[in-house]
Amino acid sequence: MTGLREPAALRPQDAEASADAVNVAATAPANASAPAGEPAARGGEESAPGPPENARAETAEVDGGWPADKSKEEAAPKTARARRRARDRRRVGGKLTLNRLVRTTAFRFTFLYVLVFAVAVSALGAFFYNSTFAVVDRQTDEIINQDLVVLADVFRNDGPGTLRRVLRERAAWRDDGVYIMIASPSGAVLAGNLTALPEEALGADEGFFDFSYERAAIDAAGRSVGEETRRGRGKLRRFQASPQSDSSFLVFVARDITSHEDLRERSQEQITRIGAATIGLGLLIGLVSSRSLLNRVEAVNRTARAIRQGDLSRRIKLTGSEDELDHLSANLNVMLDQIERLMSGMREVSDNIAHDLRSPLTRIRARLNDALKADHQQKDEALRATLRDAEGMIVTFNELLSIARIESGEGAGAMEPLDIVSLAEEMAELYEPAVQDAGFKLVRRLRPCPTVLGSRPLIGQALANMLDNALKYAEGGGTISIEAAPSPDGRIVLAVADDGPGIPKAERSSVLKRFVRLERSRTSEGSGLGLSLVAAVARAHRAALRLSDAKRSAESGERPGLRISLVFSAAEDLG
Template identity: 40%
Template sequence: MFEALKLLRSTAFRLSLVYLAVFAVFAGLLIAYLSWNTWVIFSRQLIDTIDAEVQGLAEQYRIGGVLRLIQVIDQRTGNPSSSLYLLEDPDGNRLTGNVARVPLQVWKEDDAVRIRYERFNEGVGSNHEAIVRVFLLPGGFRLLVGRDIEERRRLQDIIWRSTLLGVVLMVVLGVGGGYYVSRRILARIDAVSETSRTIMAGDLSQRMALSGSGDEFDRLAESLNAMLARIERLMHGLKEVSDNIAHDLKTPLTRLRSRVEAALRAEPTEASYREALETTIEESDRLIAVFNALLMIARAEAGAAGASFATVDLSDVARDVVELYEPVAEEEGQSLTVEASRKAEIHGNRELIGQAIANLVDNALKYAPAEAGGRDISVSVRCQGDRAQIAVADSGPGIPAELRDKVVERFARLEESRSAPGAGLGLALVAAVASLHGGELRFEDNEPGLRAILDLPAGSGKMTGA
C-alpha cells in the first residue's frame, strides 16, 4: 500500500496524469468540433437537396396540376429511400406520400425543421426522425418534403459511443502507462538515493548503477560517477597528504624542539642562544616553504587559480627563470641555457607556470650536479600544432622508468636524493599546474640524463613558431 501511494505521489506519475488530462480534453474538444461541424455541413447539404426537390415538385404541379404531382410522388415513394413526401388537400386530408402523421405545428413553419414522424403503412407508434420543409401550393394544397436522418443519427450515436470508449481506454492506458513509467523512474531514483546514502556513510567506492540504455538517467549517472571518482581521488590525496605531513614533518619539528631544549639546558650565553635562534629560524623557514608548497599544490588542484588566467608567453617566462638560476648554475660549475626565440602564447596563470619551470630547473641543478655528469642543463620552448612544450633536459643520472610515476607524488623522494635538501613537493606542484592548464608532465630519456616535458594546450591563446 505504501509503495502504491509513493508511486501515486511521484512527480512522474502526476506529470503523466496532467499530460493525459490535457490530451483527453484536447481530443474530446477536437472530436466534438469535428462531429458538430460534420453535422452542420450534412444538415446544410440536406436542406439544399430538399429545397431543390421542393422546387422540382412545384414545377410538376404547375405543369400538370394535382394529378401529375400525385403521380410523381407515387412513383418516387415506390422506391425504398430516405426521401419523405406528404401531400394534403386544403381540408388536411392526405392525398399521397409515405408519411402518415406529422406534428400540426410543422405546417406553420417557413424554414426546414427537425421533427419526429410516423411512416405510412407502419404500425401505430412508429417514431422516426427527419428534416422536412413545407411548401404551400396554389389552391391551398400543402406539400411536405424531407429526408429521414434516423440512420445518420444512429451512426452519430455509434461514433459518440466509440469516442467515449476510446477516451475511457485512453485514460486507463494512460494511467497504467504513467504508473509503469513512474515505477521505473522511481526505481532508478531509489537506486541513486540508496547509493548516495551508502556514499554518505563513508563508502566512496560506490558508484551509480547504469542501465546501459544511454538515456538521461545513464548520462546523469555517468556524470555523478565521474564526480564521485574525482572526490574519491581528492579524499585519497588528502589522506595521503595528511599521512605524509605527519610522517615527513614530524622529524624536523622534533629536531627543532630538541635544539631549543638543548639551548635551554646549555650554559646561558649570548652566542649559544644566537646559534639556537638562527638554527630555529632556518628550520622554520624550511617548514614554511613546505607548507607554502602544499598550499600552492592544493590551490592548483582545486582550480582556484583559473580565475586569474591571462595570455602568457612561455618563452618570456622560461627566459626569466633561466636568468634567475644562471648565477646558481655558474656557482655549481654547470651550464644553463635557454632556447626560446619564438613566441608561444597560451591562456594560463603566469605565476604558477613560472613556479613549475623553476621547480624543474631547480631539480635539474640539484639532482644532476656537475660531479655526476650533469654539467649541461637546457630549457627549450617549442610549439607543435596547438600544443606548447617546455622541456628541461640534463645529462645527470636521470630517473628509472619504473619510478617516474612515483616522483610526482607528494613527499616522494628517491633513495639517492634523500641527502639533498628538499621535501619532495617540487614535481608534485609541476604535475598539479599541468593538470590545472589541461596539460601533462612527462619524463623521457635524454641519453644520458633526464628530459622533463611540461606539455600544455594553447587554449584560447595564440601560438606561433615551429
C-alpha cells in the first residue's frame, strides 16, 4: 500500500473563462475557488471522512448537538466496521499469484467447463471405442463360427480325412486364419499352422478366448526373419466320429487379431492423449483468461486503492472493448465523478463557511469585548449590531447549506415534468411589482416550450435569484426581461436579461463562484451567493448556465447588459 499517493490534482476548471460566453458544463464543478496546493484537505488516508458522515456532522452542528444516545448506537457498529475494514484490506491487496489466479471466478468457471467437457469427451470416446471395436470383435467371432459350421459339415459328410485335408489347405493360406486339428486321445497334431494348442485353451470350454502365439515373422520380400509374438482369438470344438467311438478330433479355429489389437491400443493411447491435451489446454486457456480478467479487475483495484489513499481524481481506464467490465468501469467512473464533486463541494462549503463567517464572528467578539466595559447605551448599540451580524450570518449559512444540498443531488427526488413557461409567468407575476417599483419595466418574452424535467422549487428559486440579481445590479437600466423559449437545437432556454452595465468577459466565470461580488458592487447588499445557487441548480438539472452580453453588438460606450440563461434539455430527450 505504498507509492500510490500522489498530490491531489486539481483540474483546470476555469479554462472557459476566456470564451465568449461562459459555459458551465453541467457536470463540472464551476467553482474552482479552492486554492491549489491543499492536498491535505483531500489527502487524509483512512481519516478522510466519507461524505455521509461529514453531512451528518454538519447537520448535528446546526441542530445544536447530536443526541447522545444516538452516537452511542453509532459506536457499536463502528467496531464491527473496523473489523470488516481490516478484513477487506487483507483482501484488496496483493500480487497476481497462482493462488489468486486459481481462485478467480473466471478460472473456476473455466475449470468447471473443462471438467464437464472432459466427462463428455470421455463418454463420447468410450462410446465410439466400444462400438467400433465391438463390431470388429463380432465380425471376427462370426467368421470363426462360420468356419466351424463349414468344418462341421465337412466332418459329418466326408469324415476326418477330408476335414484334415481341408484344414491343411486352409492353414496354408497366408491369411489371418489360425487352425489346428488334434487327434484325441493320442494328441497327435493332424493338421494346422499352429504347433500346439495355446495354453489359454486349457481353461476355455466352448467359448471364444484370446491367446498369444509365436509365428515366423516374414518381411516384405517373403523371407523369414525370426519369430514374433502374435495375438489371436478363437474357439475350440470337439468333433466326435460317432457317439460310441472313443476317438475324437479337437479342432481349434482362430483368427489373428494382432493388427486390430495394435490399432485398438493405438486408439486408446490417442484418445487418452487427446483428452489430456484438451483438459490441459482448457486449463491453460482458463488461466490465461482469468489472468487477463484479473489484470483488469486489478486495474480497478489499483484505482480504488489510489482513491482510498486520497487521490480522488483517479479514474479507471477503459479498454474500449465496451464489454461488461468496461460498462462497470464507466459506471464506477461516473460514480467517482459524483463523489469527487460532492467531496469538493463539502470542502468548499467548509472553506467558505470559514471564510465568510470568520470575519463577522471576529467582529462580534471584539464588539462584545468592548461592550463589557462600555456604558448602557453603548451596550445596547453593540447588541443591536451583533444581532444584525448574526442575522447576516444566518442568511449566509442557509444559502450555503442550500447550495451544498442542491449539489449533493438532494432535489433530485423532486424532479417532475415542468412547464417552464408557466413557471416563468408565475415568477414574472411575483416580481413585476418589485421590478416596477425599482424603476424598471418587466418584459415577458415567453414562447411555448417542450416540457422540462425539473424541480419546481429549485428552478423557481434560481429564477428568483436571477431576477434579484438583475434588480440589484442593473442600475441605470430600463428593462428587465424574462424569457423562456425553445432554442433551435431543441433545448429550452430560460433567461433573465437586463440593460445594466453587464459583466466584463474576464469576470464572468468568477461571479459564479461563491462569495464573489464584483468590486463595484461591494457596497450593495447580498451574500454573493445568489448566482452560485443558480449554478448549483443548473448542475442539478444538467442544464448549462450561460452569462453573456444582453445586447449582441453593443457599440462602444453603450452598456452591454447582462443575460443569464439556463439551457435545459427537453424532458423527452433525457429519457
